[in-house]
Amino acid sequence: MTLVLRNVRPWGGDPADVTLDGGAITAVVPAAQPGAAAPDGDTELGAGVVDGRGRILLPSFSDVHVHLDSTRLGLPFRPHSGSPGVWNMMLNDRNNWRDAEASITERATHTLGAMIKRGTTRVRSYAQVDADAGLERFEAVLAARETHRSRADVAVIAFPQAGLLREAGSTEVLEEALKLGADVVGGIDPCALDRDPVKHLDIVFGLAEEYRKPVDIHLHEPGQLGLFSIELILERTRALGMQGLVTVSHAFALADLPDGKLDGLLAEMAELDVSVATVAPATPLPLERVTAAGIRVGLGEDGQRDYWSPYGNADMLDRTWQLAFTNRFRADELIEHCVAVATIGGASVIDPAATRLSSTADRPGLAVGEPAELVLVEGDTVAAAVMDRLPGRTVIHRGNVVADGLQLV
Structure with missing residues (x-):
């Protein structure tokens, strides 16, 4: 069905009418006068027409780093009980995740739905596979994806959260998930x-x-240790010809390397088209330098109020605010760049053939021919929408409305 978005402001610009057909944007024209006929003959309030009400039109959000298999969103709040360190946090999760008030399938499905309601239609989720969980958590994420298959595209990462060498059988269960x-x-x-x-x-x-699968490496390692791991990752990317197929998530080492080391590393990552996924941590990724180097970078929400952390609320607009805040951005252009990273930037991490960001001033994703993966948000400007994070949103996936007013359609 052809869908017309009446009176919307692409990236906060002049009012326009945007036509969607076949899962893509097919026309962008100046907004018609109230009551005028839409291109398919419907009136402003007729079938196949969405009243944009002057809201801002953006590409929909792309969450490229989320753990749907550990979420507790929708359940009663519980005090944090984990100890510092990846292994200790993993053990805390392992000791508790089966005892939640709802099954992991129910929790993953609920959280994915909450993400869609708030504007996310492209997702890359981890699913923990290890000697303890086997394929149980992986299958839960697959079930959540199936439930929402008409509302979002979800790629699933088989993720050895406990490592591959510390427990017997870890590699085997990882391979089984790939099969x-x-x-x-x-x-x-x-x-x-x-x-x-x-x-x-x-x-x-x-x-x-x-x-024949891409790779995503969680890399919490700081400084020189993280640099060493990234160099090994780049070495294998080059040797196997996997340009465009490798992502380094977190990449905390990029935040504390000296300039000389960082510049050379970013240049090699760009040459090999190795992308980066960040979750807007307290010590931020050097976002402007990563973008300037030509590296694909996307944003994710990480855990969602789980056994690792009480943070996370399924709202990528919230996480976009956090990305701007932790980078100490105040200028509208840089706040808007955070939105670009959270939308088109993430889409290019998931699909290296998708449109990419060319600079901090680039605002792609809404031209004729682009995918009809869109969200309408309230705000005077894009920066204001990030600051206010209002509920009046309409979410579009493959040219169809899938959520409106924080409710699934």
Whole structure:
């Protein structure tokens, strides 16, 4: 069905009428006068027409780093009980996740729905596979994806949260998830967690090569340790010809490397088209420099009020505010750039063939021919929409309205 968005402001600009057909944007023209006929003959309030009410039209959000398999959104709040450190946090999650008030399938499905309601239609979610969980959490994320298959596109990462070398059977369950249709091979802290980076990365990249899947490595390692791991990742990316198929998530090392080291590393990452996913941590990624280097970068919400952290509320507009805040951005252009990272930037992390950001001033995603993955938000300007994060949103996936006013359609 052709859908016309009447009186919307693409990226906060002049009012326009935007026509969608076949899952893509097919026309963008100056807004018609109230009561005028839409291109398909419907009136402003007729079928196939959305009254934009002067709201801002943006590309929909792309959450490229979320753990749907550990969420507690929608359940009673519980005090945080984890201890510092990735291994300790993992053990805390392991000791508690089966005892929640709802099943992991119900929780993952609820949280994915909440994300869609708030404007996210492109998702890359982790699903923990290890000696304890087996495929249970992976299958829960697949079930959530199936429930919302007409509302969002979800890629699932088979993720060895407990590492690959510390527990017998870890590699086998990771491979089994790939056989069952996982979209991405995950890895984590090859030095700090598994303490054998060569073996860990050989397993991850070996499986990626065998099953022809992209790679996403959780890298919490700081400074020189993180630099060493990234260099090993780049070495394998080059050797296997996996340009455009590797993502480094968190990449905390980029925040504390000296300029000389950082510039060279960013240049090599750009050359090999290795992307970055950030969750807007307290010590932020050097976002402007990453963008200027030509690196694809996207945003994610990480855990959603789970056994790792009480933070997270399924709202990527909130996380966009956090990205701007932690980077100490005040200028409208840089706040808008955070929106671009959270939308088109993330889409290009998921699909390296998608439109990419060319600079902090680039505002793509709303031209004729672009996918009809869109969200309408309230606000005087894009920066104001980030500051206020109002509820009046309409969410469009593949040219169809899938949520309105924070309710699924």
